[in-house]
Amino acid sequence: MMLNDNDLVALLITFKLAGLTTLILLLLGTPLAWWLARTEWRFKFLLEAIVALPLVLPPTVLGFYLLILLGANGPLPEPLAFTFTGLVIGSVIYSMPFVVQPLQSAFVAIGRRPLEVAATLRASPLDRFFTVVVPLARPGFLTAAVLGFAHTIGEFGVVLMVGGNIPGETQVVSIAIYDHVESLEYTHAHWLSGGLLLLSFVMLICVYAMNRRFSLVKP
Amino acid sequence: MSIQIQFGLKRRDFSLAVDFVIPSRGITALFGASGCGKTTLLRAIAGLEPTAEGELDVDGHVWQNPQRNLPAHKRPVGYVFQEPSLFPHLTVQKNVEYGLRRIAKKDRLIATEKVVELLDIADLMSRKPNQLSGGEQQRVAIARALAVSPKLLLLDEPLSALDDGLKQEILPYFELLQRRLKIPMIYVSHSTDEVAKIADHLVLMSAGRVTASGATAKLLTQLQYPLAQGEQAEALIEAVVADIDDEYALAYLDFSGGRFTVPKQTLTLGQSVRVRVAARDVSLTLTHQVGTSILNIFTAIVDEMVTIGEAQLLVKLRVGERFMLSRLTRKSADILGLKIGATVYAQAKTVALLS
Incomplete structure (x- = not known):
């Protein structure tokens, strides 16, 4: 085995972080994306720009501000910087657009008609959402979940700034790879990098293959 | 018994202001050129136009007034849209049962089997909507709207997307439904032909206003209305x-x-x-x-x-x-x-x- 214990712990933390982040983002991102897809509020573009900000911002900038916010001198009673919770908060913000945007376009694509039909068939707003929107937006949910997960696995800058690279607590795979390279342990770096490459590729293949199947079923 | 309809609605380039009464039995046609507001009015009756203000009273039941406004899913209507708009992820059976499952047992006055038989869709039940022809889809949409035992059936040009042959195939169903199930219907149309064929009562609309309302036979021959002046008079x-x-x-x-x-x-x-x-x-x-x-x-x-x-x-x-x-x-x-x-x-x- 070419992975040491430290690497395995880093892998575990990475998956825990990505899984938790994806879950939180689906819970928070779904209502947000739904609201963005439906609202006629004239300043909605402001919110859309904020959600998209992590797409263009250098992760270090985001990490820096988060560090200030979550750090010992920040407004929080208990500093969250250099903790796993802090990492989750940073990841949720950083991966937000990758979940919200596919959901929002999936909701927009459904249009108002199926919801109006459901309303005339006595379905309450929540009922309409779960029996019409969720099944019709399934490809969108799949894309959002996989992109959110994969993107969290791939983050580096924010995690380094907010998490501080504490092995066993906040050290994730991408940083472990960096450490290996720094210490010229290329074999370890190869194994971890190759593993991530393969995993990411397989996940993306699944998304595209399943979305293709879904789009074929659509009328 | 009657249906009293009074609505006002303002949009940037359109306003609706109507106040009229129609009988709550038989088929009433809302007739007018495209853009005259007949679809908007029908949607307001169904509760699908949240900005429409006014009063709606169906056989003594208040559906809407300034104090009380039933949301769309609480109004006992059946609505057939211009396009069939079936749920693409559900089979025909599940589409028809969608509304049925959401009403109380005691309100199920129309037997689904009867509706399925009337509209001749029994053989389609296990198919998905994308495997149906346009006419079949629209028949399923009508069945789905009827399965909720509506107190009022609202039809928005249900035949406009279909070719003439299919129109002639589906049109008789409405009269049959009306005769067998006794549900009052409001039927939006811009076709004199359809109106003359099925409507008992006629409401003429123009630019968001009602210009006339009365028995079809009477309004068809009143020369001041566009119905009489057209080729199809x-x-x-x-x-x-x-x-x-x-x-x-x-x-x-x-x-x-x-x-x-x-x-x-x-x-x-x-x-x-x-x-x-x-x-x-x-x-x-x-x-x-x-x-x-x-x-x-x-x-x-x-x-x-x-x-x-x-x-x-x-x-x-x-x-x-x-x-x-x-x-x-x-x-x-x-x-x-x-x-x-x-x-x-x-x-x-x-x-x-x-x-």
Whole structure:
């Protein structure tokens, strides 16, 4: 085995972080994306720009501000910087657009008609959402979940700034790879990098293959 | 019993302001050109236009007034949209049952099997919507709307996306539904043909306002309305089968102004029928013609005349207690010396039977 214990712990933390982040983002991102897809509020573009900000911002900038916010001198009673919770908060913000945007376009694509039909068939707003929107937006949910997960696995800058690279607590795979390279342990770096490459590729293949199947079923 | 409708709604380039009453039985048609607001009005009745303010009272039940506004899913309507709009992820069966599952058992007054049978969709139940033709999809959409046992069925040009053959296939279903299930219907249309075929009551709309509301037969022959002025202008006359002539396979239909002669087909003695006489099929003579192949000739009094375009004239004729329309050239009218109050003979080249 070419992975040491430290690497395995880093892998575990990475998956825990990505899984938790994806879950939180689906819970928070779904209502947000739904609201963005439906609202006629004239300043909605402001919110859309904020959600998209992590797409263009250098992760270090985001990490820096988060560090200030979550750090010992920040407004929080208990500093969250250099903790796993802090990492989750940073990841949720950083991966937000990758979940919200596919959901929002999936909701927009459904249009108002199926919801109006459901309303005339006595379905309450929540009922309409779960029996019409969720099944019709399934490809969108799949894309959002996989992109959110994969993107969290791939983050580096924010995690380094907010998490501080504490092995066993906040050290994730991408940083472990960096450490290996720094210490010229290329074999370890190869194994971890190759593993991530393969995993990411397989996940993306699944998304595209399943979305293709879904789009074929659509009328 | 009646349905009282009063709505106001403002958009940037359109406003709706209506206040009218229609009977809560039979089929009422909302008729008008595209963009006149008939679809918006229908949507407001269903509760799908949240910005529509006003009052809606259906048979004494308040659906909307300034204090109380039932959301769409609490209004006991069935709605058939212009496009079938079936749920693509559900089978036909699940589509039909979608609304049914959401109403209380005691409110299930219409048996689903009956609806499925009426609309002839039993063989389609296990299919997905994308495996159906346009006509089949629309029939499923109608079944789905009926399965919730609506107190009012709202139909938004349900046939407009279909070709003529399919229209003729589906149109009879509405009359059948009306006769069997007794649900009042509001039917949005811009086709004179559909309106004349199925509507008992007619509401004419123009630019977001109601311009007239009344019995179809009466409004069809009022010359000031665009219905009478169009190419398709026609009169509807209720008549009763008074005699059957087996030798020639003809039926004689009596009304206050005389007797129609039509092929007997499946008509039975005593049956009431609606006869449709198109304005362009009616010619006028000053004397009762004898050497003619035309059988349907009526004594008529010129009631009203309007010019249509440069060359033509529309004449409203009183035949007994009913009215017919005749479309002729101004030149013909001058040759005949037509004046209001004059007695003429109206010859109908063809007449059509409805229901």
